[in-house]
Amino acid sequence: MKKTFKNIETILNKSLNSIETFIQSHPKVNFLFGALFEATDGLIRSTKNTAKNPPFIRSSMDVKQYMGGILAALFFGWVLPAIYFYGFMCVVPKLIVSFVVGVFVVDLIWVILAREERINEGGFVTCLFIPAFLPPQAPLWLIGVGAGISILFRNILGGVGHNLVNPALFGRLMLTICFPTMVVSGWQEPSIGIPTIKSLMYGVDAVTHATPLIAFKETGETASFFSLMFGANTGSLGETCRITLIITGIWLCVKRIANWRIPVAYLGSVFVISIIFSLMVGKTAAPPIFQLLSGGLIFAAFFMATDPITTTYSQAGKWIFGIGCGLITVVIRNFTSIPEGIMYAILLMNLLSVPIQSIIQKIKYRT
Amino acid sequence: MKKAYKKGFNLIETYPVKFPETVILVKYDGPVDNFSFSFPDKKVEHIIVNLCPTEPWALPNRVILRNATHDFLDKLEAVRTEYFPDSHCHVVVDHLESNLVNELTQFKTQKDWLSIHTMEAVYPYDAPVLIVKNILGLDIAFGQNTIEDGILILDPQNVTGIFEYYIKETEFNTRLIPISGTGLKDNKILKVKPGTPIKSMLELYVRTDIKYRVFLDGLLNGTEVKDLTQKIDWSTKNIIVIEERDYKTPFPYLNVNELLFTTSLMGELRRCVYCNxxxxxxxxxxxxxxxxxxxxxxxxxxxxxxxxxxxxxxxxxxxxxxxxxxxxxxxxxxxxxx
Structure with a gap:
């Protein structure tokens, strides 16, 4: 097994080397496909680069592994549970459309047109987010449009490292503006209990039901915490099975890919602030634990808010960022007509993180 | 998660480097430098002797102590009484080496000029700024000579050197230099006469089938040796020879070990992602x-x-x-x- 793998590796390495020399020896080919080759080669092989300046050894962690960690966490956090709850045919086509449109069409055209060096793995992460926060019955073209907008927007701002707000959430904001009814309907009931082959393939019959947060707004009923925790309620594709999201989120924090301060600050502040609101206005405000376990809060706190580029760099700023997200989320959920406010909270705090960072820097270094 | 990751990094765990027990003498007939130690003209109040290397490629302290810790401490005492009579000695050891700590504390009971400190072998806790801060609680600036504050950081090999050369007035012209890395067939501890070119030191031990690069005094803040005829001097601490991996490796995320102790960047130059x-x-x-x-x-x-x-x-x-x-x-x- 290991030997065959080694052989495949050698053959692949040789053929990629010969393609590389071919491309580099033909200027015209290089002009058209050079960037594309570098981009795909970068996903398969390491670079030739060696350390020219001290330190002369470097740690093995690179951006590829960093993004790979997030991808793995997302896969186990929402893709597998979603297949169980809504069926293979509901989840996988959406992922394929999202990846194809986002990475293989928009990003690739961008790489060729803008003559970038590589396709950035960050695109896969963004595209894996898009289906997760749309309803299970969202049409495929909606996913495609969302993925396309997200990647295009990220590239316009300068690619990974320069984006001001979370590109996936920006894509969803555009979808909310352009197709307001599409993104808040089609909440399909998940299939629960022992799965059959049919349910794993196609899910159960498409019965829709309001999400717990919408139901609370309308009738004041709260769903049971147990069902919320294990995903037996309606909701967006990726947000319902909270237990796996919490486990993979904690794994990300332990691996130091996600900064633990943000989920702690975000979830903690939602809890505390909703206690305060419950004491102030009584039953019209949702109870604290229900707030924590409903909507996309867990998903957002562990995966979306922790996107390192769009938060502050300072560690103290991350606490402020998380608390700000929590405050805005609770206020929107309780005092506006919109049932869910996480997207607005994170996007707003993404923008606010720039002044927060500069103020903290000024206080810390007294400049 | 490893505690070492927080503030400083445990290099010894990540890059385990094993040295053999034996020390090999390198023969060289050319001109050699004689031992000399420039004694500070200021009054020395504290002497710090660090027996806890934090880098895996540094000289292990067993080679200096040679199972005779008392001998070493006697030498230190002689050096102190002869040259720095009013100073206080601080010996720093790894907190995991309990035998050594015990031996030192036994010795210490009769002496009031000596104190023993333990430290975690985490890079870069033995940097002058940090070691002075940990032991004496003093803040010194980076790059400042510690003598200005009356602190002398003494290389353990120099303790032996001063004792042998200035007090005993015997011949002392060799220095222990550990050589290690993936560019060598074996890691070795060499006894070298300073003045020997690096080339003649390494020629027996380097691998000929690969490209390699040679570095002096640690990989993290040391220097690269471009010219192998450069000579060893009395301040050289160690030499590392590692593989120059300047070709592409397929599936680097599966072959991390292959790349680990080489000059490979192990990734591509990207923009800062604010990962902290x-x-x-x-x-x-x-x-x-x-x-x-x-x-x-x-x-x-x-x-x-x-x-x-x-x-x-x-x-x-x-x-x-x-x-x-x-x-x-x-x-x-x-x-x-x-």
């Missing part, structure tokens, strides 16, 4: 990414406003950066601006 790895690992609580952002915007002079002078140039920020930014280089460039 650099300020998590920084032993002096700085935020290196801020300097990079200043540099990137073309405002090198602004980097000084973010406590740049505190940086001890240990190189851990560049080491841990997943975007492979040359942070140490950027810091040095910003520092050199007047």
């Amino acid at each position: 790895f650099c300020d998590d690992i920084c032993p002096v609580n700085l935020e290196p990414a801020l300097y990079w952002h200043c540099y990137d915007r073309g405002e090198k002079h602004k980097a000084r406003t973010y406590a740049l002078e505190k940086c001890i140039e240990c190189g851990l920020c560049s080491f841990s950066c997943p975007s492979k930014l040359e942070l140490l280089q950027v810091i040095r460039e910003c520092k050199s601006l007047k």
